Amino acid sequence: xxxxxxxxxxxxxxxxxxxxxxxxxxxxxxxxxxxxxxxxxxxxxxxxxxxxxxxxxxxxxxxxxxxxxxxxxxxxxxxxxxxxxxxxxxxxxxxxxxxxxxxxxxxxxxxxxx
Amino acid sequence: xxxxxxxxxxxxxxxxxxxxxxxxxxxxxxxxxxxxxxxxxxxxxxxxxxxxxxxxxxxxxxxxxxxxxxxxxxxxxxxxxxxxxxxxxxxxxxxxxxxxxxxxxxxxxxxxx
Numbered sequence: 446x447x448x449x450x451x452x453x454x455x456x457x458x459x460x461x462x463x464x465x466x467x468x469x470x471x472x473x474x475x476x477x478x479x480x481x482x483x484x485x486x487x488x489x490x491x492x493x494x495x496x497x498x499x500x501x502x503x504x505x506x507x508x509x510x511x512x513x514x515x516x517x518x519x520x521x522x523x524x525x526x527x528x529x530x531x532x533x534x535x536x537x538x539x540x541x542x543x544x545x546x547x548x549x550x551x552x553x554x555x556x557x558x559x
Numbered sequence: 560x561x562x563x564x565x566x567x568x569x570x571x572x573x574x575x576x577x578x579x580x581x582x583x584x585x586x587x588x589x590x591x592x593x594x595x596x597x598x599x600x601x602x603x604x605x606x607x608x609x610x611x612x613x614x615x616x617x618x619x620x621x622x623x624x625x626x627x628x629x630x631x632x633x634x635x636x637x638x639x640x641x642x643x644x645x646x647x648x649x650x651x652x653x654x655x656x657x658x659x660x661x662x663x664x665x666x667x668x669x670x671x672x
Binding site: 449481542548 | 659660
């Protein structure tokens with residue numbers, strides 16, 4: 446069984462500040478890991494994915510995440526927040542070798558202030 | 560490509576009514592899934608399919624049926640709607656095991672009264 450824990454249901458940062466959204470996972474087999482972003486009243490958009498290649502993964506909109514097996518973590522970062530980054534972010538895990546069964550965290554709402 | 564499309568966008572049902580949420584993708588994706596999103600709970604997997612004619616249950620399958628007669632379509636049926644099924648429903652698809660990232664539709668907001 447897999448699970449995902451996102452620490453902090455709400456995170457607030459100033460525009461231009463570092464964004465750090467935390468994700469820890471548990472999986473009994475090698476995982477695939479994903480970050481998705483959801484803007485109000487929209488579907489989910491893929492930010493980035495880890496599928497056992499490079500441990501530092503770069504995604505869209507300047508986001509990146511690092512897979513740390515020893516810490517079972519996949520934290521999302523962005524060096525400088527922009528107002529347009531305000532949204533809800535979801536971390537998700539699936540078993541390596543599957544393509545249709547994601548387990549999601551409960552989400553982190555990012556607020557960006559002036 | 561339209562990507563993943565879902566209809567309707569909004570629906571209100573009375574308890575006991577049945578309905579079908581439609582999902583279609585035009586990306587020739589093999590894998591398709593249905594999730595429901597509830598506040599504070601993230602998204603939970605209802606049913607999924609690994610190809611035409613093959614479906615399986617996810618985490619919260621009770622009260623829902625699916626079928627996959629074509630690669631493109633993956634409808635979700637609510638058999639007898641209950642207020643606990645009030646939620647936002649998302650359909651998603653992915654191309655292959657080598658490209659497992661899922662692409663999501665815009666969602667259907669369902670209210671059961």
